[in-house]
Amino acid sequence: MKSTNFSTFSTVTHSTLAIIMGGGAGSRLFPLTKDRSKPAVPLGGKYRIVDIPLSNCINSDLRHIYVLTQFNSASLHRHIASAFKFDRFSRSFVEILAAQQTPTGSHWYQGTADAVRQNLQNFLSRPYEYYLILSGDQLYRMDFRDLLRQHIEGKADISIATIPVDRSAASDFGIMHTDASRRITQFVEKPKDVALLDTLKIPRDLLPELGQDPNAELYQASMGIYVFNRQALIEALDNDLVDFGKHIIPRSIEKYNVMSYIFQGYWEDIGTIRSFFQANLALTDENPPFSFFDTTRPVYTHARFLPASKIHGATIKRAIISDGCVIADAQIEHSVIGVRSNINSGTTVRHSILMGNDFFDTDLAQRDESGMPLGIGRDCVIDHAIIDKNARIGDGVVITPEGKPENFDGPDYYIRDGIVIVPKNATIPAGTRI
Secondary structure, three states, rough: OOOOOOOHHHHHHHOOOEEOOOOOOHHHHHHOOOOHHHHHHHOOOOOOOOOOHHHHHHHOOOEEEEEEEEOHHHHHHHHHHHOOOOOOOOOEEEEEEEOEEEEEEOOEEEEEEEHHHHHHHHHHOOOEEEEEEOOOEEEOOOOOEEEEEEEOOOOEEEEEEEEEEHHHHHHHOOEEEEOOOOOEEEEEEEOOOOHHHHHHOOOOOOOOHHOOOOOOOEEEEEEEEEEEEEHHHHHHHHOOOOOHHHHHHHHHHHHOOEEEEEEEOOOOEOOOHHHHHHHHHHHHOOOOOOOOOOOOOOOOOOOOOOOOEEOOEEEEEEEEEOOOEEOOOEEEEEEEEEOOOEEEEOOOOEEEEEEEOOOOOOOOOOHHHHHHHHEEEEOOOEEOEEEOOEEEEEOOOOEOOOOOOOOOOEEEEEEEEEEEOOOOOOOOOOOOOO
16 A cells, blocks of 8 residues: 655544543443443553543544543543643643433433434534544554554545454454455454354455464454544434444445454453453563553553552562552552552452552541441452452451352442452451452
8 A cells, every 4th residue: 555644644633533432331340330431440550441542542643532421420521631631722632522412312322323423513513534433441552543544545434443363252243354455345243153254254365464374264353443534424324323333334334445454463342340350460461461661652541649659568479559559568469459559467469459549548537437447458368359449348358259159249249250349439347258
C-alpha cells in the first residue's frame, strides 16, 4: 500500500471522533460492577479500565472523545472529570454522554449501535470524516493512527480491528473471513461447526505478511474496534438494529468495502472475573504481556498526589505495590496491592488483588459501625481473592476458594470462577473463615 504522508496525517486525527462505549450492566464482572460500571473498575493498582482506551486515543493524537455511559456511572463520571482535562485554549475534549430521554426516544441504550444512533446528532454536529468506535473493557495498547492509515489507503468504508486466534479460541469470538487483500467477505458470530471453521481460516497468501507460517491455522477475531466513514455510519444506522457486532457489521459487509486491520499485539477482553483476575496478576511478571512502564505510550489516570508506600519488614515476591500503602511484616506474593492499602503483621496475601481504599483511615468518623479500621488485619490469609475498595477485614480472617463451589453467593462475599470476591465497603469480622 502507498504510505500516507506523516506531515499531513494530523489532519486525519483532527478529523476523527473517538466514541468509547461505557459498558452495559456488566453482569459478567459482578460483584465488581455492583456499584460501578465496567470501565470504572480499578485496574493494576492505581488505574481504571477506562484509562486504557482513553490513553490509547491520547497517545494516537486523537483528542476529540465521547464516552457513552448508562449503568452505575457516577464513579466513572467522577473519574473522567478529575483525570482527563485538556488545555482550555485547545479544542480537545473528553465528554460524557449519558443515556437520556429525548423527544424522539425514551428508552435506554439497547446495544452498541443503538447507543451511537441515539447520540448521532451530537457526533454529526462537527465535520468529522471518521468515527472510531471503541470498547471500554479491554486491555491493550494500540496506535490508532495505523488503523486509520490502512483504512484510508485501502479506501475502506468501514474497518474492523481483528486479532489472530487459533481454532480452540475461534468459537468464542465473532470471526471475520477476508480475501488476501484483507477485505472482509464473511462474518460468523462464535462459529462452532467444524466444517464452517475450515472455511474461515486466514488465507495462506496473507499469513506470510503477518509473519506467520503459511500452514498456520489462524482466524481473525473481531476486537470490537471499528472505524466508519461519515456517510457509511449515517447509512449503517438508518434502521432499528441495536448492535454493531451482531447486526450492523454482517449487513454492512454486503454493501460496503469493509476491511480488516489485523492487530498482533497483546489484547485481552477483561469483561469477566476470570480474565480480569488473570490479566491483573500477569502485570506482576518480570516481562508482562502488558506493561504500564512504557514511557513512550503512558497510561494516564487521576493524579492523586499520594505519599510513597511504607513497608516494615515485609516479604514481597512478584507484586505491584501502589502509592500510599502501609505494609507491616506481612508476606505478599503474586499480588496487586492498590492505593492506600493497609496490611498488618503476620498476614499472608498470595495470588490476590487488593484494590485499596478511597481515603486514609485517619478520621474515626470514617469508621463503620464495627469500629474496624480499613484494610487487612493481623494474621490473615488472603488467597486467590479480589478484595474490593474500602474493605475492613478483621484479625485472623482466612479467605480462600479451596474446597468451595466455583460460583457461590455468601454473606459479604461472592465466589466467581473459583475466585473469592469481597465487595466494596464490606466488613469481615475477626476470625471469619471464608
